[in-house]
Amino acid sequence: MIDYHVHTSLCNHAEGSMEAYIRKAVEIGLTDICFLDHLTMRPAETSHSMALSEVPFYFQALQRLKQKYKGKIKVKIGLEIDFNPIYIDILKEMIERFSFDVIGSSLHYTGDLNIVSRSSSWNQGSHDPDLVYDLYFEHLKKMLDYNYFDVVCHLDLIKKFGRKSLKSLDKDYNEILSTIKQKNLIVEINTDGYNHPVQDIYPSFDIIRKCREQDISITLGSDAHMPANVGQHYEKVLPLLIEAGYSHLTVFDRRKRSQVSITNT
Ligand SMILES: [Zn+2]
Ligand SMILES: [Zn+2]
Numbered sequence: 200m201i202d203y204h205v206h207t208s209l210c211n212h213a214e215g216s217m218e219a220y221i222r223k224a225v226e227i228g229l230t231d232i233c234f235l236d237h238l239t240m241r242p243a244e245t246s247h248s249m250a251l252s253e254v255p256f257y258f259q260a261l262q263r264l265k266q267k268y269k270g271k272i273k274v275k276i277g278l279e280i281d282f283n284p285i286y287i288d289i290l291k292e293m294i295e296r297f298s299f300d301v302i303g304s305s306l307h308y309t310g311d312l313n314i315v316s317r318s319s320s321w322n323q324g325s326h327d328p329d330l331v332y333d334l335y336f337e338h339l340k341k342m343l344d345y346n347y348f349d350v351v352c353h354l355d356l357i358k359k360f361g362r363k364s365l366k367s368l369d370k371d372y373n374e375i376l377s378t379i380k381q382k383n384l385i386v387e388i389n390t391d392g393y394n395h396p397v398q399d400i401y402p403s404f405d406i407i408r409k410c411r412e413q414d415i416s417i418t419l420g421s422d423a424h425m426p427a428n429v430g431q432h433y434e435k436v437l438p439l440l441i442e443a444g445y446s447h448l449t450v451f452d453r454r455k456r457s458q459v460s461i462t463n464t
Contacts, residue, residue, distance in 0.1 A: 200228070200230065200419075200430065200433065201229060201230060201231040201232075201233070201418070201419060201448060201450060202224060202229055202231070202232050202233065202419070202420055202423070203235065203275070203301070203350075203418045203419060203420040203448075203450070203451075204235045204279070204352065204387060204389060204420025204421060204422045204423075205220050205224075205235065205421060205422070205423040205429055206234075206423065206424050207220065207257075209253060209257055210236050210237040210248050210249055211246050211247060211248070211249075212247050212424065213236075213423075213424035213425065214424065214425045214426075217234065217260060217261060217264055218264060219426040220232060220234070220423065220426045221264060221268055221272060221274060222426070223426040223427065223429040223430075224429050225271055225272050227429065229272060229429070229430060230273060230459075231273040231274075231275060231459075232272060232273070232274055232275070232429065233274075233275035233276070233277050233301060234257075234261055234276055235277045235278060235279040235301070235303050235352070236249055236278065236279065237249065237278075237279050237281070238251070238254065238278045238279065238280045238281070238290070239280075239281035239283075239307065240281070240283055240285075240286040240289070241281070241283060241308070248281070251293060254278075254293055254297070255297075257276075258297045258299075261276045262276065273450075275300040275301065275450075275451060275452075276297075276300050277301035277302060277303060278294075278299060278303065279303045279304075279305055280302060280303065280347070280348065281304075281305060281306070281308065282304050282305065282341075282342040282345075284345075287345060287347065290347060291347050294347060298453050299453075299454065300451045300452055300454065301349050301350060302347060302348040302350070302454070303348060303349070303350040303352040304342055304345075304347070304350070304351060305351075305352035305353060305356070306335065306338055306339060306342060306356065306357075307356070309331065309334045309335045309338045309357075310334065312326070312331065312334070314331075314335070314356065314359070315356065317360065321360075321362065322359070322362065328362055328363060328364050329364055329365055331357070331362075332357065332371075335357045336375065339375055340374075340375065340378070343378045343379065343382065343384075346382070348384070349384065349385055349454060350385045350386070350387050350418060351379060351384055351385070352389065352420075353387060353389040353391070353392075353401035353422070354386060354387070354402040355372075355401055355402040355406060356401055358392075358397045358399070358403075359395050359396070359397055360397065361396040361397050372402075372409060373409065376406075376409055376410060376415060377413065379410075379413075380413045380414065380415050384415075385415075385417060386410050386415050386416075387417070387418055387420055388401070388402075388417050388418070388419045388420070388436065388440065389401040389420055389421075389422050390419075390420070390421050390422070390431055390432035390433065390435075391421065391428075393431070393432045393435065394428075394431075400432075400435075400436055400439065404439055407440065407443045407445075408443045408444075410443075411443045411444040411445060416447070416458070417440070417445060417449065418450070418451075419433075419436070419440075419448050421433075437461060441461060441462075446460060446461055446462070447460055447461060448461055
């Protein structure tokens with residue numbers, strides 16, 4: 200089995216050394232572990248991310264561990280980049296300087312609104328949900344205009360604290376999934392939602408089924424911010440993926456894709 204989304208203490212809100220995550224992955228019998236640590240570029244906030252200047256250290260440290268654990272587990276090196284159109288050129292240039300295995304893109308903000316922090320005005324109950332959802336979809340669609348990434352991380356993260364839109368979101372998600380299919384992107388199945396008030400997988404089962412219908416490939420990650428959470432909640436999620444009709448997960452090597460069986464890994 201694989202875990203294609205773990206963090207490290209470099210992002211300032213996760214704990215544990217890189218090697219501690221790898222050791223945990225080996226301990227639970229994973230075949231692949233992929234680091235997808237945060238790279239968030241925002242004028243006012245970098246404290247929840249490694250700095251751009253730390254990327255060379257991040258890459259080289261993982262490169263060493265990749266070699267050290269060869270034969271025991273495949274260690275992959277990626278980034279979870281926060282979508283922010285202002286910085287795309289800088290980010291693209293940085294991505295090209297290193298041979299990353301995979302690049303994920305995510306939305307933790309819709310414009311200035313933080314959607315992931317418990318204390319944000321959105322998660323404290325302010326704002327009209329329909330307006331915020333519209334804004335979220337607008338940003339997602341904008342993100343999908345760009346080509347710097349392989350994987351769309353936690354597609355419906357906006358539901359994290361259980362705030363729901365009052366209207367049906369089918370049309371928006373159908374449109375977004377069509378674009379994802381057209382652009383040949385991978386959807387990440389992220390199990391971290393079970394640790395939060397929403398108590399659900401990202402994206403939810405009905406969206407996973409839509410992905411299957413559109414023949415969109417998926418990958419799987421825990422979004423672990425501590426070594427103990429590597430591979431978390433897989434016992435709940437794997438049966439759902441199989442029920443949705445998936446038999447394979449996508450893995451990456453220097454941004455080239457291949458498929459591994461869900462059941463044999
Ligand atoms: Zn994080
Ligand atoms: Zn994230």
